[in-house]
Amino acid sequence: MTGRRQDLGASFARLTRAMIDAETPILAARGVGMWEYVVLSALEDGAAPTQAELAATVRRDKTRLIPILDALEGRGLLSRTPDPADRRNRVVALTEPGRAVLAACRAGVRAMEDEFLAAVPAAERRIFTTVLEQLADRTSR
Amino acid sequence: MTGRRQDLGASFARLTRAMIDAETPILAARGVGMWEYVVLSALEDGAAPTQAELAATVRRDKTRLIPILDALEGRGLLSRTPDPADRRNRVVALTEPGRAVLAACRAGVRAMEDEFLAAVPAAERRIFTTVLEQLADRTSR
DNA sequence: TATTGTTATACTCTATAACTATA
DNA sequence: TATAGTTATAGAGTATAACAATA
Numbered sequence: 001m002t003g004r005r006q007d008l009g010a011s012f013a014r015l016t017r018a019m020i021d022a023e024t025p026i027l028a029a030r031g032v033g034m035w036e037y038v039v040l041s042a043l044e045d046g047a048a049p050t051q052a053e054l055a056a057t058v059r060r061d062k063t064r065l066i067p068i069l070d071a072l073e074g075r076g077l078l079s080r081t082p083d084p085a086d087r088r089n090r091v092v093a094l095t096e097p098g099r100a101v102l103a104a105c106r107a108g109v110r111a112m113e114d115e116f117l118a119a120v121p122a123a124e125r126r127i128f129t130t131v132l133e134q135l136a137d138r139t140s141r
Numbered sequence: 142m143t144g145r146r147q148d149l150g151a152s153f154a155r156l157t158r159a160m161i162d163a164e165t166p167i168l169a170a171r172g173v174g175m176w177e178y179v180v181l182s183a184l185e186d187g188a189a190p191t192q193a194e195l196a197a198t199v200r201r202d203k204t205r206l207i208p209i210l211d212a213l214e215g216r217g218l219l220s221r222t223p224d225p226a227d228r229r230n231r232v233v234a235l236t237e238p239g240r241a242v243l244a245a246c247r248a249g250v251r252a253m254e255d256e257f258l259a260a261v262p263a264a265e266r267r268i269f270t271t272v273l274e275q276l277a278d279r280t281s282r
Numbered sequence: 283t284a285t286t287g288t289t290a291t292a293c294t295c296t297a298t299a300a301c302t303a304t305a
Numbered sequence: 306t307a308t309a310g311t312t313a314t315a316g317a318g319t320a321t322a323a324c325a326a327t328a
Contacts (some may be wrong), residue, residue, distance in 0.1 A: 007182070228287095
């Protein structure tokens with residue numbers, strides 16, 4: 001029924017590793033670590049109302065998030081401001097420099113991805129990326 | 142130019158996690174851990190002439206491989222026999238029970254994967270898995 | 283001397299639990 | 306008392322280095 005030889009998990013794992021290896025130097029050239037990039041990306045569509053919520057969206061423990069936020073805040077790439085309504089909460093938001101750095105990183109990553117997929121014919125590539133995102137989105141909630 | 146919203150790396154990482162979460166109970170029901178399954182799978186197409194070579198194919202340090210081999214050998218799922226030509230080498234091979242356990246695990250995993258992909262139309266699914274394997278294979282060598 | 287496998291050690295990453303400040 | 310954030314500690318996972326056996 002299926003012509004697969006490899007487990008899906010094995011293929012996904014290999015490709016994850018390959019993407020990390022390819023992205024690391026791109027991000028490093030902008031002084032950004034892998035997890036820092038993940039955090040910046042998570043804030044692109046809007047500020048996070050609490051750090052706990054941000055930790056959940058990046059699928060990381062809230063305690064592990066703190067050093068990352070410290071570093072990014074120290075470089076002025078994001079801000080942590082107490083929520084006036086409930087001063088226990090800290091709303092995390094990109095600063096303008098943060099948004100610029102994120103845009104530069106994203107552009108570099110996308111260029112690498114385009115090159116990585118270049119050997120795949122356009123029609124198949126479009127189907128592949130569409131299905132990939134559909135499946136990935138299904139795992140979110 | 143591309144309609145992607147998510148980075149490929151983010152999608153691959155999510156799906157890797159989802160597959161691990163889905164496979165773990167399937168393997169545990171057969172008393173097999175994730176890395177044990179990876180090792181057994183690597184031996185399916187033939188014995189490994191040395192442990193170092195096996196470690197390389199599963200992309201793991203040779204030192205970390207040892208406890209895994211110890212456990213699998215202890216359960217009689219694989220054998221480590223000194224190579225007569227060079228007695229420093231140990232050739233690692235599946236035993237018959239090992240092959241049976243692997244087959245059972247593989248069947249369970251494939252069933253899970255088929256279900257996971259069931260929502261994708263057959264034509265797109267075939268393209269997706271084909272491209273996925275092509276890309277994954279490219280990362281090996 | 284060089285190499286395979288092993289063991290031992292150190293390091294990193296991650297998770298759990300205690301602490302503070304607000305509510 | 307309960308919760309958000311922080312800090313501190315412990316545990317698992319990983320990598321590096323030393324050791325024994327064989328070549």
